[in-house]
Amino acid sequence: xxxxxSWCVQLRGIHKYFFRGSERLDVLNGLNLEVPEGEFLALxxxxxxxxxxxxxxxxxxxxxxxxxxxxxxxxxxxxSEAQLARWRTRNIGFVFQFYHLLPVLTAYENVxxxxxxxxxxxxxxxQQVETVLELVGLKDRMHHRPGxxxxxxxxxxxxxxxxVTDPALILAxxxxxxxxxxxxxxxxxxxxxxxxxxxxxxxxxxxxxxxASRTDRILHLDKGRLVDHLxxxxxxxxxxxxxxxxx
Amino acid sequence: xxxxxxxxKNIRRNLLRSILTGLGTMVLVVVVIMVWSILWYLDEQTRxxxxxxxxIVTERWQMPSRMPLSYAPELCAGSARRPEHVRPQDSMxxxxxxxxxxxxRLSRESALFIVATQPEKVLTMFDELDTLxxxxxxxxxxxxxxxxxxxxxxxxxxxxxxxxxxxxxVGERVKVYGMSFKRIDLEFDIVGTxxxxxxxxxxxxxxxxLNAAVDAxxxxxxxxxxxxxxxxxxxxxxxxxxxxxxxxxxxxxxASPSFTxxxxxxxxxxxxxxxxxxxxxxxxWGMRYFxxxxxxxxxxxxxxxxxxLSVRERRKEFAVLKVLGFRPAHILGLVLxxxxxxxxxxxxxxxxxxxMVINFxxxxxxxxxxxxxxxxxxxRAIWWxxxxxxxxxxxxxxxxxWIACRVRVAEIFARVG
Numbered sequence: 001x002x003x004x005x006s007w008c009v010q011l012r013g014i015h016k017y018f019f020r021g022s023e024r025l026d027v028l029n030g031l032n033l034e035v036p037e038g039e040f041l042a043l044x045x046x047x048x049x050x051x052x053x054x055x056x057x058x059x060x061x062x063x064x065x066x067x068x069x070x071x072x073x074x075x076x077x078x079x080s081e082a083q084l085a086r087w088r089t090r091n092i093g094f095v096f097q098f099y100h101l102l103p104v105l106t107a108y109e110n111v112x113x114x115x116x117x118x119x120x121x122x123x124x125x126x127q128q129v130e131t132v133l134e135l136v137g138l139k140d141r142m143h144h145r146p147g148x149x150x151x152x153x154x155x156x157x158x159x160x161x162x163x164v165t166d167p168a169l170i171l172a173x174x175x176x177x178x179x180x181x182x183x184x185x186x187x188x189x190x191x192x193x194x195x196x197x198x199x200x201x202x203x204x205x206x207x208x209x210x211x212a213s214r215t216d217r218i219l220h221l222d223k224g225r226l227v228d229h230l231x232x233x234x235x236x237x238x239x240x241x242x243x244x245x246x247x
Numbered sequence: 248x249x250x251x252x253x254x255x256k257n258i259r260r261n262l263l264r265s266i267l268t269g270l271g272t273m274v275l276v277v278v279v280i281m282v283w284s285i286l287w288y289l290d291e292q293t294r295x296x297x298x299x300x301x302x303i304v305t306e307r308w309q310m311p312s313r314m315p316l317s318y319a320p321e322l323c324a325g326s327a328r329r330p331e332h333v334r335p336q337d338s339m340x341x342x343x344x345x346x347x348x349x350x351x352r353l354s355r356e357s358a359l360f361i362v363a364t365q366p367e368k369v370l371t372m373f374d375e376l377d378t379l380x381x382x383x384x385x386x387x388x389x390x391x392x393x394x395x396x397x398x399x400x401x402x403x404x405x406x407x408x409x410x411x412x413x414x415x416x417v418g419e420r421v422k423v424y425g426m427s428f429k430r431i432d433l434e435f436d437i438v439g440t441x442x443x444x445x446x447x448x449x450x451x452x453x454x455x456x457l458n459a460a461v462d463a464x465x466x467x468x469x470x471x472x473x474x475x476x477x478x479x480x481x482x483x484x485x486x487x488x489x490x491x492x493x494x495x496x497x498x499x500x501x502a503s504p505s506f507t508x509x510x511x512x513x514x515x516x517x518x519x520x521x522x523x524x525x526x527x528x529x530x531x532w533g534m535r536y537f538x539x540x541x542x543x544x545x546x547x548x549x550x551x552x553x554x555x556l557s558v559r560e561r562r563k564e565f566a567v568l569k570v571l572g573f574r575p576a577h578i579l580g581l582v583l584x585x586x587x588x589x590x591x592x593x594x595x596x597x598x599x600x601x602x603m604v605i606n607f608x609x610x611x612x613x614x615x616x617x618x619x620x621x622x623x624x625x626x627r628a629i630w631w632x633x634x635x636x637x638x639x640x641x642x643x644x645x646x647x648x649w650i651a652c653r654v655r656v657a658e659i660f661a662r663v664g
Contacts (some may be wrong), residue, residue: 052660088570089571096567
């Protein structure tokens with residue numbers, strides 16, 4: 001099964017619902033979405049609108065109740081948990097709001113974690129880790145533990161960890177949500193720079209209109225439906241004229 | 248190996264908890280090893296052998312066994328009356344002389360339990376003494392004492408603990424007031440001790456001295472024959488090469504017309520010991536089926552509790568690992584690995600520690616049961632420690648590890664966000 005086109009992500013008729021007792025809670029309602037290769041996409045919406053659920057579906061962390069999720073040429077909604085785990089190692093980089101670095105490991109070791117699952121020698125791993133740490137400007141802090149780094153630096157480590165396996169798709173769940181304005185701006189600069197230089201497809205979930213305005217396209221989710229998606233080319237550089245306020 | 252380093256780092260994460268869990272494991276492994284050492288030793292003693300069998304002949308219907316000394320020659324020959332009869336390879340007689348160093352008072356500090364036997368048999372028939380390495384200092388020292396026992400009828404070899412208890416030293420003289428042979432008091436020259444171990448509380452004298460003393464008592468004008476005269480023989484030991492020989496000798500003795508009043512019975516040392524240990528059946532049952540399982544279950548619970556706490560605190564972390572591509576099997580391995588490392592290290596350390604401390608510092612585990620006053624931790628206990636530590640760690644961490652590997656990422660991050 002292949003999708004046979006240049007979409008990086010394609011969602012077809014996605015429904016996601018949960019049951020609380022006998023009551024059905026619809027989180028995503030018949031959602032269709034296509035994200036081209038190399039696009040930097042922002043997903044916005046109020047709390048409970050289904051943004052994180054959608055991100056989890058794209059990352060293969062959850063399965064749709066109905067519909068199909070395609071990432072590049074693979075229908076990941078049909079994969080088993082073990083297949084998905086293996087697939088994620090190579091194809092997905094995930095950046096969390098709260099960084100979620102392992103406190104017992106140094107920055108270097110945190111970034112190295114996904115590489116432990118790949119058949120690489122120690123020197124190959126070292127080379128890849130040092131390359132991405134240099135890319136995020138933290139090579140001089142690579143032996144620091146998360147507790148010895150600022151929030152912005154920890155998020156840079158998180159980004160390096162997402163990039164280290166050279167995945168096609170980066171998913172970022174409110175990566176600036178826990179940072180002060182200056183650090184948030186630095187992280188966004190870094191992400192834009194990485195997307196441009198490395199041609200990664202990035203899907204950014206955010207409540208922050210300023211963060212969303214740095215992307216190529218903004219989609220708005222409300223009650224499990226895509227209610228608005230506007231290209232940002234006509235706006236001032238990398239800003240959308242119709243970004244819904246309040247996130 | 249790559250993930251093993253992660254396991255080690257996770258153990259260091261909450262060092263205090265890891266140390267406390269390790270210490271808890273060590274304490275329980277120590278209990279298990281000590282109990283197992285006793286049970287193992289008793290099992291060894293009651294396991295029937297198929298070669299180099301020691302048989303014991305005792306009075307059939309009475310405990311303690313009291314046979315006439317006149318039984319000794321025929322019993323020592325295995326009642327072999329015809330050329331085709333099987334003869335024992337070796338034999339020894341035991342008469343028990345229990346006495347006190349204080350007249351009329353038997354206390355822990357004064358009691359002496361003396362076996363009157365043939366001196367030359369000490370090195371050939373006594374368990375564990377018969378296997379002393381030829382050139383070992385213990386053997387050389389014992390040979391010297393046995394030589395003194397042969398040449399000096401009043402010589403006495405005393406077990407180390409007993410010697411200490413009666414506050415005497417080798418070279419000193421001691422007078423023993425007879426309790427089992429009343430009115431027959433004997434003076435001894437202490438000529439040596441047994442090697443540290445099983446015979447720590449036993450003493451051995453030359454049987455000729457005891458029997459000469461009984462004869463002398465009987466010869467004294469006005470004395471009636473001493474009541475022990477015809478019932479002084481407690482045990483006859485026979486050594487036979489195999490089960491077939493044992494059966495033949497036992498049949499010969501049973502068929503002999505010489506042993507009708509009182510009748511005698513022949514059994515292997517193992518079955519004799521087992522019969523003796525029947526008196527301690529409840530205690531041994533309790534150790535084997537209650538104390539041991541209780542310690543093992545407690546150990547599992549200690550580990551399960553510690554690992555469960557750790558898993559509960561790190562649910563988000565496991566979810567992150569899954570996001571990074573770790574499969575459930577990886578996470579299962581990480582959690583089991585942490586428990587196993589704790590269990591293996593604690594088990595090994597405690598086993599090695601208890602082996603060294605009990606054997607070399609305390610001189611054995613004092614647990615008076617039957618003839619066995621002191622138990623030693625066998626070298627194999629180190630492997631028991633390893634096995635108990637790792638097995639209980641594995642069992643105790645199975646459920647928490649399963650919970651960890653079943654963490655649902657979407658649910659965890661739904662709670663976070």
